[in-house]
Amino acid sequence: MSGTLALSWRLLRGGGRRGLLGAGLTAVAVAVSTMLLLFAVSANAAFQGRADREAWRNPVAAGEGTAAAAVQAVRRDYVRDRYVTVVDVAVLKPGTAPPPGLDRLPEPGEVWFSPALAELARGLPAGELADRFPERIAGTVGDEALVHPGELVAVRGQAPDSPVMTAVAAADPRTGTAPKRVAGFTGSPTPDAQAYQALALIATVLMVVPLLVFGGAAARLTVARRDQRLAALRLVGATPGQVVAMTAAEAMITAAGGALAGAVLYGLLIPVLTRIEIAGGPWFASDLWPGVPYTSAVLAAVPLLVGLSAVVGLRRIVVSPLGVARRETPPAMRFVRVLALLAALAAVPALGAGAAAGVVAVVLGLVFLAINLAGPWVVGMIGRITARTARGPAGLLAGRRLTDDPRAAWRTVSGVAMTGFVAGFIGFLSPASGLLGDADAATLRLSVPAAQASRLTAEARERLSAADVAARVEVTGEGGRRILAVAVGKAAGDGGKAAREDDGTSGGPARAGGGAGPARADAAAVDRARTALDGLVPGRGATTAADEDLPGVLLLADIGTGTVVVLTVSFLVAVVSAGITAASSVLDRRQTYALLRLAGTPLKVLDRARRAETLIPLAVMGGGSIAVGVFCALPFSVSAVNAGGMAVLLVCVALGFAGVAGAGAASAPLLRSVTADPAPRPD
Amino acid sequence: MNVVLEGSGLVKRFGPAVALAGVGLAVGGEAVAIMGPSGSGKSTLLHCLAGIMKPDGGEVRLLGQRVDTMRERERSALRRTRFGFVFQFGQLLPELPAEENVALPLMLGGVRRGEAVRRAREWFGPLGLGGMEGRRPGELSGGQAQRVAIARALVTRPAVVFADEPTGALDQATGHDTMRLLVEATRGNDASLVVVTHDPQVARWCDRTVEVRDGRVLAGGPARDGRDRDGRDRGGPHAGPGAPGPYAGHAQGEPVTQVLPGADR
Numbered sequence: 001m002s003g004t005l006a007l008s009w010r011l012l013r014g015g016g017r018r019g020l021l022g023a024g025l026t027a028v029a030v031a032v033s034t035m036l037l038l039f040a041v042s043a044n045a046a047f048q049g050r051a052d053r054e055a056w057r058n059p060v061a062a063g064e065g066t067a068a069a070a071v072q073a074v075r076r077d078y079v080r081d082r083y084v085t086v087v088d089v090a091v092l093k094p095g096t097a098p099p100p101g102l103d104r105l106p107e108p109g110e111v112w113f114s115p116a117l118a119e120l121a122r123g124l125p126a127g128e129l130a131d132r133f134p135e136r137i138a139g140t141v142g143d144e145a146l147v148h149p150g151e152l153v154a155v156r157g158q159a160p161d162s163p164v165m166t167a168v169a170a171a172d173p174r175t176g177t178a179p180k181r182v183a184g185f186t187g188s189p190t191p192d193a194q195a196y197q198a199l200a201l202i203a204t205v206l207m208v209v210p211l212l213v214f215g216g217a218a219a220r221l222t223v224a225r226r227d228q229r230l231a232a233l234r235l236v237g238a239t240p241g242q243v244v245a246m247t248a249a250e251a252m253i254t255a256a257g258g259a260l261a262g263a264v265l266y267g268l269l270i271p272v273l274t275r276i277e278i279a280g281g282p283w284f285a286s287d288l289w290p291g292v293p294y295t296s297a298v299l300a301a302v303p304l305l306v307g308l309s310a311v312v313g314l315r316r317i318v319v320s321p322l323g324v325a326r327r328e329t330p331p332a333m334r335f336v337r338v339l340a341l342l343a344a345l346a347a348v349p350a351l352g353a354g355a356a357a358g359v360v361a362v363v364l365g366l367v368f369l370a371i372n373l374a375g376p377w378v379v380g381m382i383g384r385i386t387a388r389t390a391r392g393p394a395g396l397l398a399g400r401r402l403t404d405d406p407r408a409a410w411r412t413v414s415g416v417a418m419t420g421f422v423a424g425f426i427g428f429l430s431p432a433s434g435l436l437g438d439a440d441a442a443t444l445r446l447s448v449p450a451a452q453a454s455r456l457t458a459e460a461r462e463r464l465s466a467a468d469v470a471a472r473v474e475v476t477g478e479g480g481r482r483i484l485a486v487a488v489g490k491a492a493g494d495g496g497k498a499a500r501e502d503d504g505t506s507g508g509p510a511r512a513g514g515g516a517g518p519a520r521a522d523a524a525a526v527d528r529a530r531t532a533l534d535g536l537v538p539g540r541g542a543t544t545a546a547d548e549d550l551p552g553v554l555l556l557a558d559i560g561t562g563t564v565v566v567l568t569v570s571f572l573v574a575v576v577s578a579g580i581t582a583a584s585s586v587l588d589r590r591q592t593y594a595l596l597r598l599a600g601t602p603l604k605v606l607d608r609a610r611r612a613e614t615l616i617p618l619a620v621m622g623g624g625s626i627a628v629g630v631f632c633a634l635p636f637s638v639s640a641v642n643a644g645g646m647a648v649l650l651v652c653v654a655l656g657f658a659g660v661a662g663a664g665a666a667s668a669p670l671l672r673s674v675t676a677d678p679a680p681r682p683d
Numbered sequence: 684m685n686v687v688l689e690g691s692g693l694v695k696r697f698g699p700a701v702a703l704a705g706v707g708l709a710v711g712g713e714a715v716a717i718m719g720p721s722g723s724g725k726s727t728l729l730h731c732l733a734g735i736m737k738p739d740g741g742e743v744r745l746l747g748q749r750v751d752t753m754r755e756r757e758r759s760a761l762r763r764t765r766f767g768f769v770f771q772f773g774q775l776l777p778e779l780p781a782e783e784n785v786a787l788p789l790m791l792g793g794v795r796r797g798e799a800v801r802r803a804r805e806w807f808g809p810l811g812l813g814g815m816e817g818r819r820p821g822e823l824s825g826g827q828a829q830r831v832a833i834a835r836a837l838v839t840r841p842a843v844v845f846a847d848e849p850t851g852a853l854d855q856a857t858g859h860d861t862m863r864l865l866v867e868a869t870r871g872n873d874a875s876l877v878v879v880t881h882d883p884q885v886a887r888w889c890d891r892t893v894e895v896r897d898g899r900v901l902a903g904g905p906a907r908d909g910r911d912r913d914g915r916d917r918g919g920p921h922a923g924p925g926a927p928g929p930y931a932g933h934a935q936g937e938p939v940t941q942v943l944p945g946a947d948r
Contacts, residue, residue: 393790396783397776404778595774598735600763601791602756 027258029580033211034262034302036569040207041294046287047200050147051193056100057087058190059180068181069096071165075176077541078530079129080523081550083280084117084152090160099155099185101145106157110138114146114153127467128527132534148281167539196279203562205361207569209368210418214577244311251310255303263299276565278558333377333406344370351635367632371421371625375414379617380406386616394605398612412581412614415574416656417621422570424629426563427646441546444486444529448537453482456536460484467532469525486542488529489522574656579663586667590674597675607668614664622656684711687746687875688843690732694740702727704898710843714866714876716886719895725879726847728895732877733766733845734758745842763791767836767844769865771851774832775820782816785834792839806834810864826857833865837872844869846878850885862888
């Protein structure tokens with residue numbers, strides 16, 4: 001075996017400049033694949049990490065009969081257009097392990113700020129934020145308790161009998177959790193975190209499948225170049241085992257180098273990637289570092305997969321030493337490939353909004369693989385049609401080449417076809433963003449017990465007046481629950497309809513802002529009002545309609561970001577893969593190209609044939625894949641077709657075409673170079 | 684002799700190595716063999732004459748027109764329209780059927796596909812390739828592939844056909860047939876033939892032999908004896924006085940020139 005390895009290494013090194021160029025192309029392809037694969041793996045680990053770090057803020061009530069260690073309440077407050085997560089903790093059992101991120105158990109009258117909150121509280125006037133936390137600042141919440149570095153979190157110590165710890169449930173469960181008696185500060189992942197993990201898993205499938213296909217293509221690329229030499233080795237008596245071992249060894253040596261480079265590249269890229277904002281904030285660098293086990297697994301798996309793919313690509317040579325030396329009409333692709341795609345698509349209507357993320361991921365993965373199976377068949381068909389209808393030599397050459405080796409042509413366009421699928425799927429699925437974002441941001445609302453409505457209204461006015469906030473305060477609603485509505489800024493600039501805080505009171509029929517359209521808020525005044533109203537009703541904060549829409553707005557933004565990330569990854573794969581296959585196809589056929597050139601064939605014709613060879617299947621397969629993607633998205637589509645999503649899709653298609661055409665054009669100088677000197681022998 | 688192609692004082696260097704050191708050669712409606720051992724400069728001479736390479740010194744003329752001063756685009760067009768090429772191997776496009784390989788130069792010249800394929804097919808019968816029009820290069824024997832290459836070289840009715848070791852990859856019997864067809868088909872089309880070879884048996888099919896060594900022409904060999912100038916082949920090359928050539932037994936009867944498509948135009 002070591003002899004085989006040594007010979008493989010010598011052959012690799014002795015391959016000459018062009019041989020090395022080919023090996024280099026494979027290494028580049030593998031490096032890009034590894035880099036993106038690490039990203040895809042890390043993305044899952046990163047969301048997992050966020051879910052774990054956030055879990056302590058989703059308290060789980062201690063079971064019946066279990067002694068509670070503490071009481072914990074979580075509330076969502078707002079400053080400007082950001083969340084502040086306020087965690088109130090009352091310790092019942094001394095000696096309990098402190099919450100994550102805190103160096104000790106909080107005592108009543110103490111508060112811990114996350115670094116971002118501390119900075120913001122220092123930066124804004126006290127009346128807008130800091131005054132909400134009159135407690136003594138006891139320390140900083142550590143990173144291990146934060147979802148992201150920019151998160152605003154406050155942890156307050158409370159006495160078990162303080163009003164906050166005995167308050168009733170918040171009106172809206174999304175804005176907080178009522179005080180719970182907990183056995184410890186472990187909690188469980190929040191539903192939001194789990195939803196993000198599910199989305200990350202689907203995104204991973206969308207990214208990983210094209211990556212694996214690309215990795216396989218890169219491996220075949222090595223084999224294609226080695227075909228002839230390995231066939232020669234076989235002819236001189238190398239056993240199939242030796243040929244397979246040598247090919248695998250050579251591909252794996254190259255791939256190992258590429259994988260290592262990819263890991264280093266990924267490491268260098270982490271600082272950039274941490275800036276991608278998801279769920280309201282960027283990432284910790286440690287989130288995006290997949291860790292030694294995952295990295296080692298990827299570094300081991302990539303060369304193995306490349307080796308395996310290379311061996312599969314060699315089957316024909318091993319079966320017959322003449323298989324490559326003699327070019328024969330290849331057997332046509334079997335129709336069963338298309339049947340596989342149809343079967344996978346048949347499973348799609350069974351999916352729906354209720355399907356488990358795992359099932360969706362599996363079906364999407366299957367459709368992906370089925371597209372990859374059916375691709376060469378369709379390309380072969382396109383080739384036959386192109387060849388039959390071609391008038392000029394370029395079309396004829398392109399058509400015949402497509403028919404001759406549909407797999408190779410598919411490798412060039414598979415990346416964009418896969419991206420088309422992703423674009424079709426996401427583009428059709430993204431909800432229209434126009435549904436949100438226009439909500440009233442100037443009217444703070446606070447639910448109050450009906451019995452105390454008048455007293456609280458009066459107190460609110462006093463507090464606002466003391467904070468020098470111009471606002472109209474009124475009570476709406478009926479029955480046991482009343483809403484205290486505070487229209488910030490109404491007294492100042494709303495003409496006749498405006499009312500000063502002391503005269504726009506009882507029974508004014510017009511609701512704040514009514515008739516004047518959504519009020520535009522002075523964010524600072526709203527935050528001053530928020531701060532002034534803080535603690536008016538223990539355990540509840542005043543919120544605007546815009547605050548309540550914030551989760552939806554963030555989710556939409558995240559879907560947008562996720563789409564861009566997934567499409568960027570797919571595009572990188574598509575374009576790099578197209579460039580590498582185009583270059584390797586020139587290298588593989590350099591003798592033919594040189595002889596054609598020598599016999600006077602204009603480079604233009606060769607180039608046009610090469611372009612047609614890529615662009616014709618690209619148009620058909622890209623379009624087809626988008627259609628399949630849209631089809632797969634249909635069961636999940638809840639709203640009308642999203643114009644923005646469709647625009648993203650169109651831009652993607654255009655970019656894909658441009659990228660592949662550009663990548664193909666990038667190998668034109670290579671074509672020129674291999675044909676520039678058609679007679680290199682001085683003989 | 685009406686000179687069709689003429690190179691004079693040709694010099695070509697590859698770094699410090701001198702491949703051609705002032706070579707002259709004129710070809711006019713005949714078959715000329717350029718012979719010499721490996722590294723003698725014979726292929727370089729062919730490449731300079733065919734406009735593939737630009738010589739460092741001297742000049743090349745086709746029917747009086749300078750070739751060596753043309754730009755690459757013009758030389759490329761010249762090679763496509765006025766020259767034909769036959770090489771040792773690897774010249775047929777593996778994914779095209781034989782007839783499309785032959786039709787390709789016509790299509791490159793602007794002939795419509797249907798017409799190009801029709802004209803290409805005319806060559807298959809006379810060259811003994813009947814029924815192989817649809818086969819792909821991988822499905823042809825070495826000799827059959829060379830005959831397809833001959834058809835392709837002649838289909839545009841070039842002035843000169845260049846052949847570089849055209850029988851190098853063939854066995855003797857097949858090489859004999861191939862040379863016979865090459866010489867007669869070019870002659871039948873009023874084309875000149877320049878063959879580079881190191882094999883004296885191949886050279887004997889030609890009217891004349893030019894010996895190249897160390898970048899210089901040593902001697903012009905004798906014209907092929909026993910052969911009349913209108914191309915009537917009497918069955919094979921003359922290997923020497925009184926000695927039948929090794930190919931003699933394989934020659935086939937009917938003169939090809941009478942039935943080749945180019946001959947009746």
